[in-house]
Amino acid sequence: MNWYAIKAIYLSELHRSWRTPLQSIASPVLSTSLYFIVFGSAIGSAITDISGVSYGAFIIPGLIMLMVLTESTSNASFGIYMPKWSGAIYEVLSAPVSAFEIVIGYVGAAATKSLILAGLILLTARLFVDYSxxxxxxxxxFLMLTCITFSLLGFILGLLADGFEKLQVIPLMVVTPLAFLGGTFYSISMLPDFWQKVTLFNPVVYLVSGFRWSFYGTADVSVTASLVMISVFLLSFLLFIAWIFKTGYKVKV
Amino acid sequence: MDENVIDVRKLSKVYSSGFQALNQVDLQIKRGEIFALLGPNGAGKTTLISIICGLVNVGQGQVLVGGFDVVKQFRQARKQIGLVPQELSIDIFETVWRTLVFSRGVFGKPPNDDYLETILKSLSLWDKRHSKIQSLSGGMKRRVLIAKALAHEPEVLFLDEPTAGVDVELRRDMWLMVEKLRRTGVTIILTTHYIDEAEELADRIGIINRGEILLVDHKWDLMKKLGRKQLILQLQSPIGHLPDELSEFVLHIGAEGKTLTYDYDDNQPSNHVTEVLAAVHRSGIALSDVQTKQSTLEEIFVSLLEETR
Incomplete structure (x- = not known):
């Protein structure tokens, strides 16, 4: 393993985020805090408890997941797309590093950023809501697996994208809607029967459910199903990245 | 130690568009030399370099760097290579120092601030080490690219059009830097459009066109073998046509009839220079000056390309 290379990519990517603290850290923490204030403290006080958990506390895992999914995807996609766009990717591609080491560096940094943000949001949530x-x-x-899995997805999007607009399509048009409809703000048991069944096709449901279980011991789907689902995502994304590097698709000619 | 630091064997590359960029290329580059790869746009220079450096997949054939296969033993092969790309491809929001630390690390080398300091000083970048790259001039950015390529102490340095679009002063600086690097034992392979650059710097020259290597030779041998010489006679009075005494020689009357030019091969003992001068004397033409001129590498290059058209 080329540990120096992994460290160089990892630290360089983390440093890139610290160069823009308002955009990388303050913005996601602030926007999630607004959800806590509006849905947790203001509207939440008028909503009854769900499975014995106050609404304000109930939405914490979902909101963290929402932020982790979007931030992991966009951070990782931007991290690899920028050098591709500027041409600076030549250096990594000509270096004695394997595809796996490149992935560890870029995805590890994106996942770390998401973990840090999740920690900050957990701390911020304490200001508004009591939770355990x-x-x-x-x-x-669950948090680590989700951060890694969606950073892998972002990495794939960054490798495949050939424009800034395309970079945003999946995070904005797919990930965010799925996260909103994946039980972030509600339990799927609150939906009519038909929509409960439809919702089970939304993979984010399994992530939010498993994560919420780790907080309050209640889940919409079994914890095993959540773990299996996230593992399937993780492996699928890894295999897809391995294929991209093996064939050079959109990376080499 | 293997004398050939780069060994390209029967390398072919066809892009997915069907364009054949390289066709059965064989090329050996010796350790410690400066090798100039010349060719017109689209000749295959950048494809060849990109394959050696790992940026483009090998089609058919094999490439060895320091005896290591660039595909099967890519780690050992790539460790030895530094690449300065043609474009200013760099993270402009990073500082000079950080980008160098990154380059050294990504090539698997442990940190060595002293070495990086030496590189920056040798490229007159030390004062700019904390500057963001976006604040540097184009010439400075190019120096940063060179510093990045040298950060992991490579044995082979590829310079892809290193002086394209730079001013005369920086071009001269680059040439000095290349000479300095050669003295440290680094093998340098440069592609260039500027033939005078190759003439100034290179030990050996390879000419590539349409994906095929037309020839590889030592610079002076090439100029000697393919070069021509001209005898230029400046006349005191203009002439309109050649006198009968000179009719047996192929002489060209220059503009306004004030010069006579005779092409000859100085490798041939029977090049008739003496006979031409004697015939001029017999014809009564008065000379004001006599010059000889060696054809340049550029003229050789152009004539070679014309021959393959």
């Missing part, structure tokens, strides 16, 4: 974490280990595991 029933299974801290599982919470951390």
């Amino acid at each position: 974490i029933l299974h801290p280990f599982w919470m951390l595991l």
